[in-house]
């Protein structure tokens with residue numbers, strides 16, 4: 001839907017060939033997947049648990065400022081690890097091949113107010129299948145923002161920088177609401193739907209447990225450090241929320257990322273699907289620690305091509321994927337975190353206003369893909 | 373409040389502290405073998421027995437209930453990062469003082485778990501355990517005369533019996549290709565020297581297979597003996613026939629190794645949806661998700677292209693092929709498959 005289709009130069013055969021080359025990359029990782037990978041995820045899980053335990057321990061004394069700082073920092077990191085490198089990836093089934101029922105997409109639960117199964121539906125099924133398809137992929141603007149020139153402007157969009165900021169601060173609640181499709185389901189005729197009510201109840205239960213743990217039980221256990229522990233947990237949740245929101249915004253919002261029309265996915269071939277993932281995602285460049293803290297979502301492009309490959313493999317896969325981008329003369333959107341975050345925010349601000357000038361005729365992308 | 377009620381309250385509180393994890397997730401970090409944990413064991417030593425057999429010494433977790441001589445245990449071992457479950461006879465006596473148990477594995481060609489245990493397992497490794505089971509055991513009342521008829525690794529449950537219970541009159545006929553292939557050979561010969569056992573070794577590489585009709589030459593009073601036989605199917609079939617022919621079948625107890633016979637072919641097979649009770653023919657290229665839906669089975673699904681894991685379903689029997697990689701997955705307890713990218717590779721049973 002951009003004025004210039006960056007894939008217009010590819011023929012249908014080339015697109016299928018690209019798909020086959022990507023399949024080869026995938027097969028190589030699968031053939032080689034084994035003990036080392038299993039040891040990796042076990043190590044990460046055990047480190048996360050120890051860090052969380054230790055941080056909570058330190059926070060018992062958070063009445064002393066150094067303890068508060070240390071505990072809050074540790075807890076923030078632990079929560080980020082839980083959500084990003086572990087939770088997100090386990091729930092994608094990346095580790096199901098190990099057949100360990102304790103590290104499995106069907107049994108995992110995370111430190112998040114959205115119950116794992118609901119998130120799996122909205123994220124794995126809807127977002128990953130319909131990546132960046134307007135009207136089908138709710139991740140695009142999370143249903144509350146305008147993220148593409150072609151979306152109709154409404155005066156309400158003026159406030160979207162504010163919504164986006166609030167959403168960042170309470171991101172886990174935003175995701176829970178989004179999993180519930182609250183916008184749609186709160187309309188009168190949907191509200192009574194028993195299925196929706198059951199899901200809303202499940203979210204309510206999860207929220208209660210999470211809140212009770214973070215804001216009642218742990219502060220109470222801290223005795224005299226009640227208030228400081230409460231503040232520490234709140235801060236850790238805030239840090240985790242803003243961090244994951246930023247990382248996720250970098251995945252599909254920065255300039256250069258394409259969005260697609262509803263019809264463009266009808267009858268999509270495997271090659272075209274791959275191509276859509278390539279053009280609809282953006283990476284973050286940086287150090288190994290940065291990749292780890294983003295749950296390797298800094299390799300968003302690779303993740304969208306191969307959502308079920310173990311996250312520790314994305315870095316090596318990225319080298320090969322990038323070579324394919326070059327071979328097929330496609331733009332690999334990537335950049336350091338601050339740049340990508342800024343780019344995404346700039347778009348949020350820009351699109352909160354109506355389009356500047358009437359745009360020229362846009363070539364319908366689906367026609368090109370089919371006709372090409 | 374009773375102490376049980378108190379304890380359950382305390383546990384609830386602890387669960388609130390650790391939510392969304394369970395207290396056990398943290399306890400497992402420090403004490404995976406504790407009472408109340410999922411049953412596990414730790415490999416403490418691996419002793420070679422022959423060129424391709426080894427005894428694995430395992431310290432079971434506190435929840436271990438103990439076994440009866442002759443029983444087997446299912447163990448879950450991570451091979452190349454993937455958990456695989458197999459059953460092995462327990463070869464240690466029931467009254468072993470240090471609380472450890474042993475199993476003895478013989479590496480079979482292409483046997484993932486057996487090769488791993490014999491050649492690669494290292495002390496310190498945690499494995500998963502089930503409680504011991506099996507009714508290939510000795511009776512309460514001791515028979516006066518006993519015959520053990522074994523071949524290859526069929527000796528393992530019998531060794532568990534030999535080490536556990538002494539009889540006045542025990543004969544053993546054991547078949548192995550060559551003398552050096554006889555597992556526990558030194559120990560058996562020790563028992564012979566102590567006059568606790570009479571042993572006949574049949575070396576099939578030189579003597580040929582044991583002809584059961586000639587058993588009478590080796591053990592003239594075989595028909596009077598309470599017999600425990602374990603080995604490959606051919607031997608056991610022949611024994612059952614022989615004992616029945618002579619009208620003494622109630623004296624014969626057999627234990628069959630259950631080799632997993634999976635016929636993995638290219639052209640699909642009959643698919644059973646066991647929860648619904650439907651059986652349909654499937655070719656080797658149509659995803660099982662489609663097959664099930666066409667048959668009117670309620671199948672969970674999502675992306676239908678192998679990425680969302682919304683369609684995973686237990687595979688109870690048989691084998692399926694991953695349509696993307698060609699990889700074959702065989703049924704094992706706990707194995708889940710993605711029905712949208714798996715096709716039947718022979719007859720199989722899907723829990724739907």
Ligand code: FES
Nearest residue numbers: 674675676681712
């Ligand atoms: S339906 Fe999505 S993985 Fe099978």
